Amino acid sequence: MRRLLLILSIIALAPISLRAQDDIPKDWAQRGIKISEVSVYGQRPMKDIGTQQTKFDTLALKENIALSMADVLTFNSAIFVKNYGRATLSTVSFRGTSPSHTQVTWNGMKINNPMLGMTDFSMIPSFFIDDASLLHGTSSVNETGGGLGGAVKLSTLPAQAQGFGLQYIQGIGSFKTFDEFLRLTYGNNHWQASTRVVYSSSPNDYKFRNHDKKINIYDEDMNIVDQYYPIERNRSGSYKDLHILQEVYYNTGRGDRFGLNAWYINSNRELAMLTVDHGDDTDFDNRQREHTFRGLLSWDHLRESWKLSAKAGYIYTWMAYDYKRDVGNGIMAHMTRSRSRINTLYGQVDGEYYVGRKWLFTANLSLHQHIVVSEDKNIIRQDGGKAIVGYRKGRPELSGSVSAKWKPTERIGVSMVLREEMFGREWTPIIPALFVDAELSRKGNIVAKASISRNYRFPSLNDLYFLPGGNPDLKSESGWTYDAGLSFAVGKEGVYSLTGSASWFESFIKDWIIWLPTPKGFFSPENIKDVHAYGVELKGDLNVAMGKEWKLGLNGTFSWTPSINVGEPRTPADQSVGKQLPYVPLLSSTVTGRLTWRSWAFLYKWCYYSERYTMSSNDYTLTGKLPPYFMSNISLEKSFSFNWADLSIKGAINNLFNEEYLSVLSRPMPGINFEIFISISPKW
């Protein structure tokens, strides 16, 4: 019995203890690809009963320091990343839903912007994330509410260092891009400390052929004598992003761990001009700046049959948007000057209790208290005084859940989760979620999974209060979703492993919130759409040892996601009913291939998005669609190990075939580009 409890406890504390092998992969080329004993797949953790998850390994997260989480998700998952340009807003949506239907947590703390409801994944360097997983659809209810599409769970972990460690990586790339990464670690049996710094900068002035406009050549009488599509540079797209992450963990060795995480972001990004902009970039300055601090204190208390953890956190975000133009003599006058400040206090307690080998009970309660000040515009009042258009609001967001997980036999698991949320003074009805899984065959580790849940998402603070346009009468979006699937895992220790899964999902979302223009010249949100999203997600992973020194890893995803407007027509002329939602690709796919030989490693990444409509009516007009695109990136890495240090040098080529492509209308994307990374880790 003791042994069983120990195993269960280890599973429950997996985030604490199972990461020794996943330290920074500074030498993954040397280590090659780990081919695990396949039988471990059969031990399904009780916490994961019936869940549809995609986990990212360290190889994907730490592939190179220039990558944001948006890049990692683009090439390693089937969810849709809407990318407004290089180092520009990147949003993530699951299963045909919108970015605000994706909930994002960092070490348990929700980091969706409470004003906008969504998260900019281009602001999350993948080197700051040690453990990432996607919780598809229903599975997000285990973590948080509001994830009508799903949730992205991001975590950091103790470095598992012994003594002092240092790693420095310098990246130099096209468009005068410089990426620097430094990590200092210290650890012993009780203490683990880590400091990570990333600084990325670039004028980001990549060249592209502008299909959207022509340059005129005039004669003396101002008649057009010729026109041509210009080769332009990405105008006003520079960025400077600094991230600092400090972590300290203390492990008593008797089942208690204390942690401190502090993440500071200082970002200064220009907003690149559209392809259809005929302004002179030297006359305009369109810039977004952000300072964000996220701090977290945590305590995990582990006993043989139960676990308790508590967290307290604080988030401060200051965002500035300035749009200026030169009014002569180099004086840049503000056309728009927006400021917002968000203070968020956070607290959470979690408990887990095992009863025998068949039952696990969990409970969770979290509180986020947001205090927001939004200043959007400076105006002169009718009496001549000055005023600011904006709002100040506070909102507590309480979320609590209880769950019971039951394994009547080794092969069958059932999990029931009940969640309830309160935003401001509004309560959701009970959010129920039911998960079941069953091992159909030990041979091949074939597991069937199914889950069903109801979910709600409250409007964001901008949805409710933004001036002008906020709509305090908005209803919560709500949805039913279910999914079912099969997974398998086969292999032979040290020879090969093959895993795969296929799942079907279906969601019905009511009262979808969309911002629409008004005759008064501003936008305002309304609950207008009912959406039926459904489809298939496939995943596969193959690792093969081809002889003594060759190892091959292949990972692929595919998704088919019809996301159909099933609401009532807004007017008799409405052609959007029964049509795919704009900007949601019907098909998407990714493939990643890793080939290692001795201390060499070759990586090939590929992704595909099918054609996306830009209109709700799916009109096939000249501006009504974005062409499908394939994207291929490669990298080659060589590692060296000396007595005094480990070194590696890596060359990466992005957009290998120099595709001209768009993720969003009028937002140019870079063609082929290169970056070299040099990494050094001294041995003390």
Add this chain to the structure above:
Amino acid sequence: MTTRYVRMMVFALTLLCASCMKWEYGLEEDFDMSASGEGLFICNEGNFQYGNATLSYYDPETKTVQNEVFYRSNAMKLGDVAQSMVIRNGIGWVVVNNSHVVFAIDINTFKEVGRITNLTSPRYIHFISDEKAYITQIWDNRIFVVNPKRYEITGYIEIPGMTMESGSTEQMVQYGKYLYVNCWSYQNRIIKIDTETDSVVDELVVGIQPTSLVMDCNNKLWTVTDGGYEGSPYGHEAPSLYRIDAETFTIEKQFKFDFGDWPSEVQLNGTKDKLYWLNDDVWEMDVTADRVPVRPFLPYNGTIYYGLTVCPRTGDVYIADAIDYVQQGMVYRYSKDKELIDSFYVGIIPGAFCWK
């Protein structure tokens, strides 16, 4: 064994790379609309920041519509937020707000003949002469003076009482040498400009946010305010329709709407003796009337109309429905006897019309 795996890998990679995105350049299409006497241009704003504004052309005689005519004729996009259009001497001037440009096009072939660039945030263009025009702006406290022949910015008219950030000048109407301009966003004024000196010489305070401006057959200016919005630090009031004497530049009559109404798009018929506007329904009123009619010209039809125009020759009323603002909008054409004559799909958010 190893070689076979490498071969397989190479084969797989080749398959992956086999297909690449196909992004075709547009093809220039030839149009000749010189045969059609009357014609209606529709400026479809498109979605802000997405650069999908388009221009449509409708022939009322044959009841045929051609969409995306600028793109199809020029093999390039019109831009981001097509705000307005005017025609002068066979040239159409299309103001594209967030592209910082005004395109000049041949109104029969839709081919570009030139462009004025680097404007701040242009809204409307008005011609003073063949060699001088004014372009109003939002987020700029200046009206740009341009030479349309040379496509050049030649000067600016600074508007008093505005900063860049709160700057907003809109539609222009000329009476003699004076030009009247309504100032809309967080403004409450009609300003008067001397077109000989390019300077503001007077202003008239009306209600909050006058949205449009026209001048009737009796030289009376008409503007309608939207009244602001709830929570606005500039104020929120019941909107009004104003009749202003252009000669004396004084308010003659104020027609008050209910608090919360959203009137907009004041238009005139061809003889300039009937006034039309939107306020959920479509309204019509004689310019000499003393009160707003009790019943609308066309009742509310379950959608918020976004644009309105009246055919100067036939008096037919055209109403634009943006539907959900992310699909092709619909234009309804009614006779002056309120009969539906035609309806046709145009581009995203049809907001402004221009008669050939």
